[in-house]
Amino acid sequence: MIRRSISQICRRSWSQINRTNAALSPRNHHRHLHHRYQLHTSSILSHGHLHKPKPGEELHVTFITKDGKQHKYEVAEGDNILDIAQANNLDMEGACGGSCACSTCHIIVDPEYYDEIPEPDDDENDMLDLAFGLTETSRLGCQVKMTKELDGLRVALPAMTRNLQSKDFN
Numbered sequence: 001m002i003r004r005s006i007s008q009i010c011r012r013s014w015s016q017i018n019r020t021n022a023a024l025s026p027r028n029h030h031r032h033l034h035h036r037y038q039l040h041t042s043s044i045l046s047h048g049h050l051h052k053p054k055p056g057e058e059l060h061v062t063f064i065t066k067d068g069k070q071h072k073y074e075v076a077e078g079d080n081i082l083d084i085a086q087a088n089n090l091d092m093e094g095a096c097g098g099s100c101a102c103s104t105c106h107i108i109v110d111p112e113y114y115d116e117i118p119e120p121d122d123d124e125n126d127m128l129d130l131a132f133g134l135t136e137t138s139r140l141g142c143q144v145k146m147t148k149e150l151d152g153l154r155v156a157l158p159a160m161t162r163n164l165q166s167k168d169f170n
């Protein structure tokens with residue numbers, strides 16, 4: 001069962017890679033192959049293990065889903081956006097289990113908060129290149145952890161965010 005789901009994940013990622021192959025430089029192509037290899041060897045992390053925020057230390061995050069609805073949650077410092085979304089049954093696939101080897105946890109961050117998040121590393125940037133509807137404030141949900149600075153964070157799920165602009169968060 002687990003082996004089948006890993007193989008499904010790999011097939012899905014590989015087809016994503018094939019779709020973008022034409023646009024890749026040889027250097028980036030090598031990197032994507034490297035990510036494919038990682039998919040075969042990484043263990044799948046579990047989701048939904050959120051921490052209970054201590055009284056008075058609750059942080060807040062709002063998701064804007066594809067239908068335009070807003071969903072606000074109280075969360076703890078250190079929880080990541082993928083885990084929060086999945087624990088609340090929002091539509092975020094997270095195919096690689098949070099190991100930064102897919103782009104199915106793509107989120108669009110409210111520009112007001114974007115600079116408060118530590119910069120993406122090379123692996124995250126490579127995967128973002130594969131994301132549908134990439135924007136200037138795109139990130140991978142599994143790589144964004146809640147901090148005090150991010151209290152009040154607003155993120156949108158990408159299917160409704162083509163051409164998303166700052167005013168869409170008003």
Ligand code: FES
Binds near residue numbers: 094095097103
């Ligand atoms: S779940 Fe795959 S990169 Fe975030």
